[in-house]
Amino acid sequence: xxxxxxxxxxxxxxxxxxxxxxxxxxxxxxxxxxxxxxxxxxxxxxxxxxxxxxxxxxxxxxxxxxxxxxxxxxxxxxxxxxxxxxxxxxxxxxxxxxxxxxxxxxxxxxxxxxxxxxxxxxxxxxxxxxxxxxxxxxxxxxxxxxxxxxxxxxxxxxxxxxxxxxxxxxxxxxxxxxxxxxxxxxxxxxxxxxxxxxxxxxxxxxxxxxxxxxxxxxxxxxxxxxxxxxxxxxxxxxxxxxxxxxxxxxxxxxxxxxxxxxxxxxxxxxxxxxxxxxx
Amino acid sequence: xxxxxxxxxxxxxxxxxxxxxxxxxxxxxxxxxxxxxxxxxxxxxxxxxxxxxxxxxxxxxxxxxxxxxxxxxxxxxxxxxxxxxxxxxxxxxxxxxxxxxxxxxxxxxxxxxxxxxxxxxxxxxxxxxxxxxxxxxxxxxxxxxxxxxxxxxxxxxxxxxxxxxxxxxxxxxxxxxxxxxxxxxxxxxxxxxxxxxxxxxxxxxxxxxxxxxxxxxxxxxxxxxxxxxxxxxxxxxxxxxxxxxxxxxxxxxxxxxxxxxxxxxxxxxxxxxxxxxxx
Numbered sequence: 001x002x003x004x005x006x007x008x009x010x011x012x013x014x015x016x017x018x019x020x021x022x023x024x025x026x027x028x029x030x031x032x033x034x035x036x037x038x039x040x041x042x043x044x045x046x047x048x049x050x051x052x053x054x055x056x057x058x059x060x061x062x063x064x065x066x067x068x069x070x071x072x073x074x075x076x077x078x079x080x081x082x083x084x085x086x087x088x089x090x091x092x093x094x095x096x097x098x099x100x101x102x103x104x105x106x107x108x109x110x111x112x113x114x115x116x117x118x119x120x121x122x123x124x125x126x127x128x129x130x131x132x133x134x135x136x137x138x139x140x141x142x143x144x145x146x147x148x149x150x151x152x153x154x155x156x157x158x159x160x161x162x163x164x165x166x167x168x169x170x171x172x173x174x175x176x177x178x179x180x181x182x183x184x185x186x187x188x189x190x191x192x193x194x195x196x197x198x199x200x201x202x203x204x205x206x207x208x209x210x211x212x213x214x215x216x217x218x219x220x221x222x223x224x225x226x227x228x229x230x231x232x233x234x235x236x237x238x239x240x241x242x243x244x245x246x247x248x249x250x251x252x253x254x255x256x257x258x259x260x261x262x263x264x265x266x267x268x269x270x271x272x273x274x275x276x277x278x279x
Numbered sequence: 280x281x282x283x284x285x286x287x288x289x290x291x292x293x294x295x296x297x298x299x300x301x302x303x304x305x306x307x308x309x310x311x312x313x314x315x316x317x318x319x320x321x322x323x324x325x326x327x328x329x330x331x332x333x334x335x336x337x338x339x340x341x342x343x344x345x346x347x348x349x350x351x352x353x354x355x356x357x358x359x360x361x362x363x364x365x366x367x368x369x370x371x372x373x374x375x376x377x378x379x380x381x382x383x384x385x386x387x388x389x390x391x392x393x394x395x396x397x398x399x400x401x402x403x404x405x406x407x408x409x410x411x412x413x414x415x416x417x418x419x420x421x422x423x424x425x426x427x428x429x430x431x432x433x434x435x436x437x438x439x440x441x442x443x444x445x446x447x448x449x450x451x452x453x454x455x456x457x458x459x460x461x462x463x464x465x466x467x468x469x470x471x472x473x474x475x476x477x478x479x480x481x482x483x484x485x486x487x488x489x490x491x492x493x494x495x496x497x498x499x500x501x502x503x504x505x506x507x508x509x510x511x512x513x514x515x516x517x518x519x520x521x522x523x524x525x526x527x528x529x530x531x532x533x534x535x536x537x538x539x540x541x542x543x544x545x546x547x548x549x550x551x552x553x554x555x556x557x558x
Contacts, residue, residue, distance in 0.1 A: 005296050014293035015301065017284050017385060022294065022364070024426040025304030031372075056427070057434060083372060085301070093310075093362060093389045095426065095433040095457055106296060110372045134413035135449055138431055146425035147303040147374065148335070152417055154374040155336065170414055170477075178374055198449075 006073050006107040009065070019104055021087030024095065025145040027104075028052040030204075032082040033242050034074045034109070035275040039082050041241060042070065044204040049086065052142035058088050058103050066105055073107050081110040081242060085145070113242045115163070120270070123249030123258045124163035126177070126238070128227075129153040133167040133175050135198040143201045150178045163246060164238055166230075174225040175199045180238035180246070181206035182225065185260050187234060190219035205239040205269060212268050234260040244269035285352050285386040288344070298383055300366030303374065304424040306383075307331040309483075311361040312521050313353045313388070314554040318361050320520060321349070323483040328365065331421035337367050337382050345384055352386050360389040360521060364424070392521045394442070399549070402528030402537045403442035405456070405517070407506075408432040412446040412454050414477040422480045429457045442525060443517055445509075453504040454478045459517035459525070460485035461504065464539050466513060469498035484518040484548060491547050513539040523548035 005013045020026035030049055033040040046063060053061055066084070074082055085106040091098035131153040139146070153167050164177040175194045176182050181203040184192040191213055196202050213220050230236065235256050236248035245266055247258035271277045284292045299305035309328055312319040325342060332340055345363070353361055364385040370377035410432040418425070432446050443456040454473045455461050460482040463471040470492055475481050492499050509515065514535050515527035524545055526537035550556045 003297070007296070013296050015296060017286070017292050017294060017387065018282070019301070022298070022301045022366075023308075023424075024430060025424050026427060026430055029302075056431070081372065087301075093360065093387075095430050097430075097434060108296065108372075131417045132415055134415040134418075136411055136413040136428060137449075138410045139413075139427055144427055145302075145304050146427050148305060148418055148423055148425050149415060151303055151305055151374050151376075152335070155376060170416075 004073060004109040006069055008105055009069060015104065015106070016090055018090045019087055020089065020091045020098075021085060021104060021145060023091070026056070027058070027085055027087030027145045028056065029086070029143055029145060030084045031242060032084070033273040034077045034080040034082050034112075035273070037075050037077060038275050039070050039074055040273055040275050041204050041208065042067070044207060045084075045241070048143060048202070048204060049084065052144065053086065055142050056088070056144070058086060059101060061086060061103055061105070069105070069107055073109050077109060079112045081112055083108045083110060087145075115243070119163055119246050120244070123247035123256070124238070125161055126164045126166060126248050126251045127157060127162055128252050129156050129165040129167050129178070131156065131167060132170050133199050135169050137198050140198050140200060141196050141202040153178045166251070169199050172227065174227070174230060176201065177238050180240045180243070183209065183237050183239065184225065184229060184233035185235040185237070185262075188219070189262070190221060192221045192223060192225060192229065192233075194225045195222045203239060204241045205244060205272060208268065208272055209239055209245075209265060213265065216264065218262070237261055239269060242273065244273040283352060283388040285348055287384055288348060294383065294385070295369055297369045298366055299368065299370045299377075300364060300383060300424060302370070305335070306337070306364055306366030306424045307335065308365070308422055308424060309363045310519075310521060311363070312552040313356050313359040313361050313391075314552070316354050316356060317554050318349050318353055319552055319554050320483050320487065321346070323486060324363075324520070327422060327481070327483060328363065331423065332365065334421050335367070335423070337365060338380060340365060340382055340384070348384070348386055352388050356388060358391045360391055362387045362389060366424075394522070398442055398525050399523070402526035402535070403517070404440055405443045405445060405527050405530045406436060406441055407531050408435050408444040408446050408457070410435065410446060411449050412478050414448050416477050419477050419479060420475050420481040432457045445530070448478050451506065453506070453509060455480065456517050459519045459522070462488065462516050462518065463504065463508060463512035464514040464516070464541075467498070468541070469500060471500045471502060471504060471508065471512075473504045474501045482518060483520045484523060484551060487547065487551055488518055488524075488544060492544065495543065497541070516540055518548060521552065523552040
């Protein structure tokens with residue numbers, strides 16, 4: 001499958017070995033749904049990227065130019081996936097920041113996500129992973145390049161019928177899927193999603209769901225998600241910027257009723273990844 | 280400063296953008312002292328790299344060829360630093376492992392470490408960092424590419440007189456320096472070094488110190504290091520494969536007596552980075 005790559009504004013497909021993105025995972029990324037020549041939820045992706053750059057003090061970034069480059073690379077794409085990587089750029093050996101900062105921007109246009117239509121309609125099969133997710137408030141929330149934990153968790157299954165695996169921290173609190181955020185629909189139609197102040201990525205689709213649910217007056221809780229909470233939830237669903245929302249059909253031997261997921265939330269997520277969002 | 284790079288056996292200085300080392304920090308590294316055409320402590324570095332590859336299931340690696348390549352790139356080097364990166368190689372987008380595994384090996388020959396001679400002789404000034412180090416038993420011990428925590432900690436000081444910063448986990452237990460392992464000499468001439476089963480890198484020089492101290496019948500404890508333990512230690516020293524050992528002269532306002540560090544340990548570390556080890 002062909003991938004088009006734009007590095008610092010130039011079409012090329014290699015980077016210098018001294019880039020700190022490779023040497024130390026010193027960078028961030030975004031993964032964006034592309035429809036009919038537009039990167040979906042661009043403002044939310046850009047806002048998270050800016051937050052990440054602030055947290056890691058990666059600067060200067062010309063976000064206006066990045067926006068132009070993003071629209072340029074996807075201009076002729078009917079349906080695809082845009083991945084953006086920002087690294088701190090070339091540096092000397094060692095953790096110390098380079099004296100002269102010149103971040104690297106990498107934009108890659110990939111094919112769209114490929115999964116059975118039924119995963120959106122009827123829900124997915126998910127599992128609980130053994131690999132723990134780290135707690136570190138200094139890195140929580142942002143979408144940085146340090147992803148070995150997610151890779152180890154993803155190595156725990158090969159069955160193509162399993163769509164996702166959930167990860168918990170070392171206290172046994174469930175934080176997220178390997179590539180998705182986690183939501184529970186509780187008895188009173190309240191939403192519970194894990195607190196991400198110490199672990200996990202604050203997803204763009206998660207923020208859309210939270211904003212929309214709030215605007216509709218739904219009760220939302222960001223807190224601790226125990227195994228018992230998972231077992232007692234009416235419904236569970238997973239979100240990210242490429243899939244929108246996958247309802248969970250079965251998890252750890254429990255079947256969930258996907259009909260108790262508010263229809264409006266499913267619609268919003270579906271519209272978000274097809275660039276049909278009117279809010 | 281010139282760097283020579285050998286990638287999968289070829290002299291080149293770029294890698295393909297699709298390499299998972301860049302995309303997800305899916306790899307490992309080693310940093311090795313080079314003296315008179317030899318990579319110091321090669322067997323220990325190779326053993327740790329093999330352990331890391333086993334942990335991350337990065338295979339197949341021809342370690343015999345890697346050894347030949349390492350000796351080839353350093354053959355004419357009087358004094359330098361060899362950095363080796365092993366990544367899982369090129370993959371499709373997503374955390375799932377590539378169906379066809381072909382790891383990337385990268386060998387870089389850098390200049391030697393540059394620090395004042397007094398840091399070895401009279402000790403260094405170190406500080407306590409705020410950035411916590413994560414706990415994750417699945418990744419502890421190995422020298423993987425996910426190093427953002429160390430970078431954030433290293434960003435906490437710019438004073439060139441400060442040689443190193445110590446990092447603690449979210450429970451407040453001290454684990455290591457940003458780039459060194461930590462040892463305390465206690466009252467009864469016992470050594471205490473942090474337990475690394477949940478955090479940190481099990482350094483090659485650390486393992487040499489532990490092995491030698493054990494062979495000499497010294498009491499060694501791998502355990503929890505509290506702030507109180509740091510304050511009450513007779514001496515503190517830091518180790519890695521490039522510096523050997525730096526005694527700590529001052530840390531967080533406390534002056535330490537570097538003379539209570541067993542002389543033999545200082546000698547062993549010094550010999551190790553100059554390829555003069557006779558044990």
